[in-house]
Amino acid sequence: MSFIDGRIDGEKIFEGRVFPKILLPSKACEGNLIEIVKTEREKLEKMLKEHGAILFRGFDVRSAEDFSSVVEAFGHEEFPYQGPADRTKLADRVYTTNAVPLDVMISFHHEMAMIKEFPRRIMFFCMQPSPEGGETSIIPSNIIVEKMEEALPQVVEKFVEGGIFFVLHTKATYNKNGRVVWQRMLKTTDKIQGEKRAKEMLSCNTVKFNSDGTADFTFGPMNPVREFNGKRVMFNRILGYNTGERDAYVAFKDGRPIPLEATKVIERIYEDNCVDISWEKGDVLLVDNLTVQHARRPGKHPRIVLVSLSD
Known part of the structure; x- marks a missing residue:
C-alpha cells in the first residue's frame, strides 16, 4: 500500500x-x-x-x-x-x-x-x-453495549425488552434567519404538511406543534440496540442533550427517566472508551x-x- x-x-x-x-x-x-x-x-x-x-x-x-x-x-x-x-x-x-x-x-x-x-x-x-x-x-458502539452489559445489565435488559422513548424538543426560532426550527427542519410552514413529512422522513411516532413555535417529536418505544456488520451496537441516543436550539430527553417505556446513577455510569463508559x-x-x-x-x-x-x- x-x-x-x-x-x-x-x-x-x-x-x-x-x-x-x-x-x-x-x-x-x-x-x-x-x-x-x-x-x-x-x-x-x-x-x-x-x-x-x-x-x-x-x-x-x-x-x-x-x-x-x-x-x-x-x-x-x-x-x-x-x-x-x-x-x-x-x-x-x-x-x-x-x-x-x-x-x-x-x-x-x-x-x-x-x-x-x-x-x-x-x-x-x-x-x-x-x-x-x-x-x-x-x-x-458495540463497546458501549459490552460495557453497559457489564456495569448496567438491568438497564440494557429494559432497553431491549421494553424499549425507550426519545423526545426531541425544538425551540421557537433559529438565530441565523429567525425561522422556526421545525419549519426549517421539515422545509414547510404548514403544520399538517409538517406532521406528514415528519412521520414520512423521521421514525417518530407523534408530532406536537406548540402555540409558542416550539415542537415535540416523540420516538418510540424503540430498542436502541441494533445489529450491524455482526455487531450489537447502541444505535440510538440514550442520553439527553441540549444544544440551544433543541433539546432531548430519554425515558423507559413506562415513562420513567433513566436513573441519575445509571446516567453517570453511561457517561463514564463513553468518556473512558472514546478517542x-x-x-x-x-x-x-x-x-x-x-x-x-x-x-x-x-x-x-x-x-x-x-x-x-x-x-
Whole structure:
C-alpha cells in the first residue's frame, strides 16, 4: 500500500485492533490521497470494516474541492442529509458541519439515527483546526453495549425488552434567519404538511406543534440496540442533550427517566472508551456510521471541519 501506519495520542485497542486506524503517506505517493484511494479502495473498505474509523493524516488535501475529489475517489453513492442541523453546501457532496455554537458540546450519536434511512459512511475534513479544543470524538458502539452489559445489565435488559422513548424538543426560532426550527427542519410552514413529512422522513411516532413555535417529536418505544456488520451496537441516543436550539430527553417505556446513577455510569463508559481526534489541517476522517458514534468537543473560532455522507 501507499500508506504507512501512524499513531495518535489516546488511540485505543479494541478486540485486538487499533482504533482508529491512522494512515500516513509513504514517500512514494507524494501525498496524493485521491489517486491512492482509487488504487487501494478495496483494501481501505476492508480496513474500515475491521477498525471502524480511518484517519488520513499528512496528505495534500487543502480545500473543499480537494475533499470533494477524495470523496468521489471512494466511489460511494452520495447520501442526502435530512435532519435538524443547518448545513451549507460548499462543493459537490461537501457541506458544513452542524452550526451549533462552538462552545456547545455535540453529544455522541450516529448520523441520522432518528431518520428512517441513514448513511453508512461519514467523511470529515479539517480545513482549519480550532486553536483550542474542538476535537471530534469517536467511539465504537458495540463497546458501549459490552460495557453497559457489564456495569448496567438491568438497564440494557429494559432497553431491549421494553424499549425507550426519545423526545426531541425544538425551540421557537433559529438565530441565523429567525425561522422556526421545525419549519426549517421539515422545509414547510404548514403544520399538517409538517406532521406528514415528519412521520414520512423521521421514525417518530407523534408530532406536537406548540402555540409558542416550539415542537415535540416523540420516538418510540424503540430498542436502541441494533445489529450491524455482526455487531450489537447502541444505535440510538440514550442520553439527553441540549444544544440551544433543541433539546432531548430519554425515558423507559413506562415513562420513567433513566436513573441519575445509571446516567453517570453511561457517561463514564463513553468518556473512558472514546478517542478524541485533535484535528490537524488537511486531516480526513472516514467513519463507519453503522458501528461508530461521533461527537464534537467545545472549541474556539476559527474551526472549519466539513462533512460528506455516503451510502
